[in-house]
Amino acid sequence: MNYKEIAKEILLAIGGKENVTAAAHCATRLRLVLQNEGKINQKQLDEISAVKGTFATGGQYQIILGAGIVNEVYKEFSKLTGLSEMSTQDVKNAGSKKLNPFQQFVKMLSDIxxxxxxxxxxxxxxxxxxxxxxxxxxxxxxxxxxxxxxxxxxxxxxxxxxxxxxxxxxxxxxxxxxxxxxxxxxxxxxxxxxxxxxxxxxxxxxxxxxxxxxxxxxxxxxxxxxxxxxxxxxxxxxxxxxxxxxxxxxxxxxxxxxxxxxxxxxxxxxxxxxxxxxxxxxxxxxxxxxxxTDGLVWLYNTTGFIGGGILGFVYAPIVITGMHHSFIAVETQLLANIGKTGGSFLLPMAAMSNIAQGAATLAVFFITKDKKIKSIASASGISALLGITEPAMFGVNLKLRYPFIGGIIGSGIACAFVTFYKVKAVGMGSAGIAGIISIKPGSIVPFAVGMIIAFIIAFAVTTVLAKRAAKNDIVNSESQGEMAS
Structure with a gap:
């Protein structure tokens, strides 16, 4: 790979070196703090072959490049921008200054x-x-x-x-x-x-x-x-x-x-x-x-599967904002008082959401003919099934929109199901397939059924929406052709 050329293309797509406030990298991602994220040319950025996906979180704009590649691209990027080498913590600190008070509070909980x-x-x-x-x-x-x-x-x-x-x-x-x-x-x-x-x-x-x-x-x-x-x-x-x-x-x-x-x-x-x-x-x-804690337990016990379905429907959008990190404190409190609460209902719901998003991403893998999206969808879809959804959501689902919709629909229905059967976790664990070991023994079967429901519905809805999107694209292109003639 021509790492210098990749760095140049990225810099051009994000608005030039004047738009870069801070830059660092982790194992797989280029982490940037930009003056104005509105200057990003997302289409141009997506067309760069080395870029596997992008997303914004915590005041940072992150570009997924992959292990090994990101280190070399960062070296060239630093030379082009004139920025001295920074740690990821330096970039976090710079990015946090762009957050509003509520976002700063959520980030504080996450950092702790x-x-x-x-x-x-x-x-x-x-x-x-x-x-x-x-x-x-x-x-x-x-x-x-x-x-x-x-x-x-x-x-x-x-x-x-x-x-x-x-x-x-x-x-x-x-x-x-x-x-x-x-x-x-x-x-x-x-x-x-x-x-x-x-x-x-x-x-x-x-x-x-x-x-x-x-x-x-x-x-x-x-x-x-x-x-x-x-x-x-x-x-x-x-x-x-x-x-x-x-x-x-x-x-x-x-x-x-x-x-x-x-x-x-x-x-x-x-x-x-x-x-x-x-x-x-x-x-x-x-x-x-x-x-x-009592309020959440009351809400869970009172609203039943309807409340569970609503929470399942909005869980993925909450993840986009980063607010899900604040749930860690609530879940810890639920588990610490397990004799009173019976366990945590947050892990089962997070698992349903993650599996649904993973299923939607895998549906894209089977549907799309775009080699780059197919490559990203295969790895990130499996990752989401195991509990890590950010690559799937930011790299595929949000970019195409219809897989994200399929995912939240599958999540909402699956969460309503597990809530109906009062599925709870007795400990923290992976919010995905492996999370089954953290579920109360009497709830393992409905938890497994809920995962199947989340997968099937998200996969099916995404497939239907993909066909509709493809049909609309054909209709729109034909209409534009008629107008041009």
Missing amino acids: FVPIIPAIVAGGLLMGINNVLTAKDLFITGNSLVDAYPEMIDLAALINTFANASFVFLPVLIGFSSAKRFGGNPYLGAALGMLMVHPDLLNGWGYGGALVNGKIPVWNIFGFQIEKVGYQGTVLPVLAASYILSKIETYLRKVIPSALDNLLTPLLTIFITGILTFTLVGPITRSAGNLL
Whole structure:
């Protein structure tokens, strides 16, 4: 490939070097921040053979080139624009300045939760394995695997302990990640998280029962009582507390003499934040978090399959805006209170949406005669079935429009179906075919049926819409020919 020529063509298509504010690359994509995305010549960009797809997200315009190619194109692109080499974080920071307040809030949640997803996913998948071992009637009528093979009981208990760790100590993970995001010391954030789940505190899950019985332990300090209640499995309290910790630490480092900084700043930061957490921040945000979770559960239980269908229909459009990252906090809260909520209904719905978009993309693969679109559709369609939809949506479905419509119709019907059967996940996992391991044992069959429904309907609707689109193109071209003659 002539990488210099590719870089020139891309630069010309995006409006020239004057339109480029920042540029970096990841493993497969050229990540750009542009002055005005309205100057992009999308048709010209799509015609470049090396470009596999494009999409805009988080204030960035990203061009998919592929592993190996993107590195070489970026070198030539940097020479042409005169921009020095930048990290993807530099580009993220530059792109975030273009976002409105709501988009910045969603991006903040994404920055905090995305790094800790592997730990939560690992716990969720282990929880799924434990359920496979302990669920009755899954493999043996009237018995579970541990009932039939008692020697596996301790193995199931071991796996259950491994699975619960991420949720029991969730504030430690969030404290570290959020303090880092807010500009504080991440280790102080982790220490705050540890404080909030200390064994001396009343277990956070037992707070409701203790409140009813009037047996909440307290610290009695000069006549002022502070409840000794932990925050296991919570999200909002540790988010708010970490923000306060980071601001207090930043302020103290400015006013405390450097000779005493390392001694007094950590001490005062933890002490002040700890007092505020247990007296004001924790109780208020715990109530807010419970209201949010209870509201979603009520909505899910009340609106039934109609509400599920509506959410399934709009899920893919939500992904386009990036707002789906905010669901991570809600889903974490649902899973942390699984005894009360029964699990998360968000993973099954996300899986239905992803599979439907993947099916629509694969329909395009079989329909289109365009070699470039066919090449993109084959890989991105399979990727979507496994839970990664961005290449499929931005590279194929949104570009052609009718596959995206087919996908959201398939998603809406499939989500209505899984909602009707109350399908819920017991842990975080892949929002695709592999997500079946995270589903409650009694819901595995309707989840599998829902995936089949999502695939068949999205594929069929996309095929019908493709034929109609092709027919309209023929009619329009004939009409233009008549007008010209």
